[in-house]
Amino acid sequence: MQKREKWKLIIPFVLPALILFTVFTMYPAVRGLYISLFKWTGLTQNMTFIGLNNFSKLWRELTDPADFYNIRLYLSHNAFIFVFSLVTIILALVVATVINNKVFGHKAFRVTYFFPNVLSVAAIAVLWSMILNPSFGLINGILRSIGLEQLALPWLSLQYEMPLFKLGLYSVGFIGIWGGLGWYMILFLAAIQNVPQELIESAMLDGANRVRMFWSVTIPLIWETIRTVLIFAVIGALNQFALVYILFEQTPNKHSDMIMNYYYFQAFAQRNWGYAAAIVVIIFIVTLIGSLVSYRVSARETVQY
Amino acid sequence: MISPKKPTLTRRQMLSLMGATGATAALVACGATTPAAAPTAVPATKASEPTKAPEATKASEPTKAPEATKAPEATTAPTAAAGGGYPADFKARSESWKALPSDHKKGELIKQGDWYAMLGKPPAEIEAAFWLEGWGHGWVKDVAEQLEKEHAGAKVKVWGDPRIWETLQPRLVAGDVPDVGRLWISGGQAAQIAGTVDGVYVPVDILLDVEAPSQPGKRLEEVLADGSVKAASMGISERQWAMPFAQTQMGIYYNAAMFEKNKWPQPDTLSWEDFLKLHEEIAKAGIAPWTYQGKYPGYFDLVVTPLIYKKAGQKAMCDIDNLVEGAWKNPDVMWALEQMPTIFKSGWVFKGAEAMSHTEGQQVFVDGKAAMVPCGTWLQREQEATTPKDFRMKLSSVPAPKDGKGFPKALANTADAALVVGNGKNPLWGMEYVRWVYSARTAKYIAEQVGGMLAVQEPLVGATVNDAVKSAVAAVKAAEGHYPTSYYGAWYPDMGKVMGDAWGDYLWGKVNVKDLTDNLERAAKEAREDSTIKKITRTDCQ
Numbered sequence: 150m151q152k153r154e155k156w157k158l159i160i161p162f163v164l165p166a167l168i169l170f171t172v173f174t175m176y177p178a179v180r181g182l183y184i185s186l187f188k189w190t191g192l193t194q195n196m197t198f199i200g201l202n203n204f205s206k207l208w209r210e211l212t213d214p215a216d217f218y219n220i221r222l223y224l225s226h227n228a229f230i231f232v233f234s235l236v237t238i239i240l241a242l243v244v245a246t247v248i249n250n251k252v253f254g255h256k257a258f259r260v261t262y263f264f265p266n267v268l269s270v271a272a273i274a275v276l277w278s279m280i281l282n283p284s285f286g287l288i289n290g291i292l293r294s295i296g297l298e299q300l301a302l303p304w305l306s307l308q309y310e311m312p313l314f315k316l317g318l319y320s321v322g323f324i325g326i327w328g329g330l331g332w333y334m335i336l337f338l339a340a341i342q343n344v345p346q347e348l349i350e351s352a353m354l355d356g357a358n359r360v361r362m363f364w365s366v367t368i369p370l371i372w373e374t375i376r377t378v379l380i381f382a383v384i385g386a387l388n389q390f391a392l393v394y395i396l397f398e399q400t401p402n403k404h405s406d407m408i409m410n411y412y413y414f415q416a417f418a419q420r421n422w423g424y425a426a427a428i429v430v431i432i433f434i435v436t437l438i439g440s441l442v443s444y445r446v447s448a449r450e451t452v453q454y
Numbered sequence: 455m456i457s458p459k460k461p462t463l464t465r466r467q468m469l470s471l472m473g474a475t476g477a478t479a480a481l482v483a484c485g486a487t488t489p490a491a492a493p494t495a496v497p498a499t500k501a502s503e504p505t506k507a508p509e510a511t512k513a514s515e516p517t518k519a520p521e522a523t524k525a526p527e528a529t530t531a532p533t534a535a536a537g538g539g540y541p542a543d544f545k546a547r548s549e550s551w552k553a554l555p556s557d558h559k560k561g562e563l564i565k566q567g568d569w570y571a572m573l574g575k576p577p578a579e580i581e582a583a584f585w586l587e588g589w590g591h592g593w594v595k596d597v598a599e600q601l602e603k604e605h606a607g608a609k610v611k612v613w614g615d616p617r618i619w620e621t622l623q624p625r626l627v628a629g630d631v632p633d634v635g636r637l638w639i640s641g642g643q644a645a646q647i648a649g650t651v652d653g654v655y656v657p658v659d660i661l662l663d664v665e666a667p668s669q670p671g672k673r674l675e676e677v678l679a680d681g682s683v684k685a686a687s688m689g690i691s692e693r694q695w696a697m698p699f700a701q702t703q704m705g706i707y708y709n710a711a712m713f714e715k716n717k718w719p720q721p722d723t724l725s726w727e728d729f730l731k732l733h734e735e736i737a738k739a740g741i742a743p744w745t746y747q748g749k750y751p752g753y754f755d756l757v758v759t760p761l762i763y764k765k766a767g768q769k770a771m772c773d774i775d776n777l778v779e780g781a782w783k784n785p786d787v788m789w790a791l792e793q794m795p796t797i798f799k800s801g802w803v804f805k806g807a808e809a810m811s812h813t814e815g816q817q818v819f820v821d822g823k824a825a826m827v828p829c830g831t832w833l834q835r836e837q838e839a840t841t842p843k844d845f846r847m848k849l850s851s852v853p854a855p856k857d858g859k860g861f862p863k864a865l866a867n868t869a870d871a872a873l874v875v876g877n878g879k880n881p882l883w884g885m886e887y888v889r890w891v892y893s894a895r896t897a898k899y900i901a902e903q904v905g906g907m908l909a910v911q912e913p914l915v916g917a918t919v920n921d922a923v924k925s926a927v928a929a930v931k932a933a934e935g936h937y938p939t940s941y942y943g944a945w946y947p948d949m950g951k952v953m954g955d956a957w958g959d960y961l962w963g964k965v966n967v968k969d970l971t972d973n974l975e976r977a978a979k980e981a982r983e984d985s986t987i988k989k990i991t992r993t994d995c996q
Contacts, residue, residue, distance in 0.1 A: 188986070192626050192639060193652040199986075217965060217973060218955040282814070283806030303809035306748075308962050317809070398749040398811050403955050417619075419947050420645045 185426035203427035218403040223411045231386035233322035241333030249341045263331035274395035307404035315404040340371035376447045383439040566665040576608035580883045584614040585637035600890045631878035634887040644947040650695040655874045656881040657693045667893040682869035682909040689941045698869030698909035703926040704756040704830035710846040721850040729853040733802045742804035745824035747812035751957040756828045760852040762790040763938035767859030772995035775941045777982045782971040795963035834922045835905045848925035864936035865929050869909035949977040
C-alpha cells in the first residue's frame, strides 16, 4: 500500500521526462536501426528493404585493403583524437591540483582555462582557422616576425606529413586540448575540493609529501570522477564532428574526417540514408563497447577512509 | 544537425550514468545529438558553402537514359487522375496539372495567351525557395516582380538560405514541396537525379514549347543558350526535369596584367607541353604559377576533365561513363591524369595553399602572388570585395596536348540543372516563374549586377561587361560547341566518391595514378555488376 503511494508521487515527476526521452531519444534510436535495413534517399517516404546489405557493404569497406579511404581510416582518426583526450585528462588533473593549492592568481587561471567552454565549437573552429592560417595567421605571423620562418608551417594542411597522420589532424588534437582542458579541470577541481581536509592533514602529519598525498589520497578519492571523465573522452572522441567539419570547410577531407563526418557525408552528400544509419549503428556499438571497456579497465574498489 | 547539449549536472554518479547510458543511446538517433563534454566542446553551426563547388563538368550532347528516365510515381497519394496533363504518364500531386493538354506535341508552340488560359487564376501565393549563394537573391526577387507585374493579383513569396536543403528536407519527405526554386537537395547531380526518381519535381518539358517572354513567336527553348537545355537534363534524355540557369564557363583564370607585362602568352594559345614550359618561366620570375582552393582540391577537375578529353577524345569520355572495362587504363587517360601530380611535384603551386579555404586560395591569385587558378565564372563575384581595383583576370580553356584526340579549344561550359519546379500545389505557376527567368530584363540584371551570363542566346545584350566576362564569351566562341563532359560521378555516386576522396592525395602524388585507376576500375566493376544500380548509356561518343 505504501509502495503504491510512493509511485503516485514519483510518476508525475518522472513521466514528462520519460515521454520526452522516449519521443526524442529512444524513438529516433530505434528508427535509426530500422532505417539501416533500407535503401533510402531521405527525400520521400519511398524506402526499399534490403535486409543487412548495408552492413555487408560496411564490412567490405572495413576489410577491403584496395579501398583507400574508408571506415578504418576514419576510426583511426577518432582513436588518434582519443589519445589527445587522454593527454587533456592528465593535464586537467595537474592544473586542477595546482589551482586547488591556491597558487598566486588561481582564480584568474580557473576562469582562463574554463573560458573555451563558453564558446561554441563553431566559434572555436573559426577562431583557430584564423590563428592557424598559413598566410595571415597569428602563429605564423609571430614565427616570421621573430625569424623562425622555417617553423611557419601550414598548420591545417592535410598533405603535410607527420608521424602516422597529417599535420592538420595534429592541429585538431591540440585545439581539442585547448577546448577540453577547462571542462575536465572543473570536474576534477570539484572532486578534489570534496576530499576531506582532515585526511590531507593527517597525511601531512604522517610525513607524506605533496606527491605522495596526491597519489595516495587525492587520486583514490576522486577515482569515480576519473572514470566518468574517461567515458566522456571515449564518447567525445567518437563523436567528433563539428570541429573538423568547420575547420576543414565541410568537404569530405579524408585525412581529417572522423567517423561522424563520414556518416554525414553518406547521408547528406551521397544520400544513402540507409547506409548512414548503418554507420551510426556501428558507432553506437563501438561507443558502447569503448565506454564499457574504459569503465571496466578503470574499475577498482571505491576507497573510503 | 547537431543539437548542443551540455550537462549541468555535476554529481559524479549522475554523470557516470548519463555518460554510459543516455549518451550512447542518443548516438543511435541518427547521430543527431552530442553528449556532454567532448574535448572540443559541442554545438554545431551553419557555415556557408563555396559559392559554387565545381562538379564534373557537364553539357555536350544528349545522352540516352533508358532506365533512369522512368517517370516517377507520385509518392504520397496523388490527387490528380492519371491521364490528365502533359506528359500523361506523370501523376502530379496538384489538380492543376490536368489543365495541361495531354495531347500536346513536343516542339509545337504554345502561345502566351493559351498558356495563360492553362494557368488560370493566380493562387494565393507562389512559393519560390532558392538556395542563397554567391549570386544573391536580387535576381530572384526581380523575376518575382516581373511575374507579379504581368499577372495582376499574383504574389510570389521568395525565401531561401545558404543551406536550404537542410531546411527543406523534412518538408520534401512530407510531400510539402515549394513551387519553384534551386538546389533543394544537397549532394550534386546524383542527388538531383534521386529527386526526379522520388517525385520531388515535375517534368517541365511543356515549358520548353511555351512562347518566350518578350520574344513573341519563339518557343522558350529557342531563346535558351545552345546546349543548355541538354546540359540541364542531367544526361536524362526522355524527360526534362530541370531548367538551366546561368552559363558557367570554367577553366584557367590567369592574371591578365601579369601575363601581358611578362609577355607570357594566354595558356590556351600554347600546347600542353609548352604550357608546362611556361610554368618554369613563371616560377623563375619568382611567382607561383598556381594557387588553388586547397581544402577543395576537386577544383582541379576543371583542368583534369578537359585534359582527359583533349588527350583521349570523346570516345574515352564515353567509355568511362559507360563503365567500359579498362576505360581508366586507357594510356591517354592515364597520361592526362599524370599531368597534375607533375605540376604539384615540381613545386609550381603556391606554398601552403593546401591549407587554405577556397576564397583564401583565390585571394592569393587576386593579390598577384600566383599567376593562375582553376575556377569558373563565379570567381570575380566571389572575390569582388577583396580584389584590387586595377586587377584584371581572364579565362582560358585548358591547353591541348600536341597529339590530342579531342577538340583543342574545347571548354568546360555548363548550364547546370539549376531551376526546378516542385511537385507541389502550383506546378504550373512554378513553370511560369521559370519562364520569366529567361526575360531580357533578367539577362541584363544578371550580366550587370551579378557578373554572370544567363543561359539564353543573347545574355549580354545591352549590358556593360568587363574583361573577365568578355574572355569567357570568347572562350565559348572558340570552343565551337565542344564542351567536355563527365557523368560517371553523377550516375554512379560510389564511383564518383573514389575520385572525390582521392583528389588531394592524387594531386600531391601520394596516391599514384596506377593505384587511383585500379580503384576506379574496381568501383566501375562493382557498379557494372550491381543489378540494383540503374545503368545509363551515354551515346554522344563520336
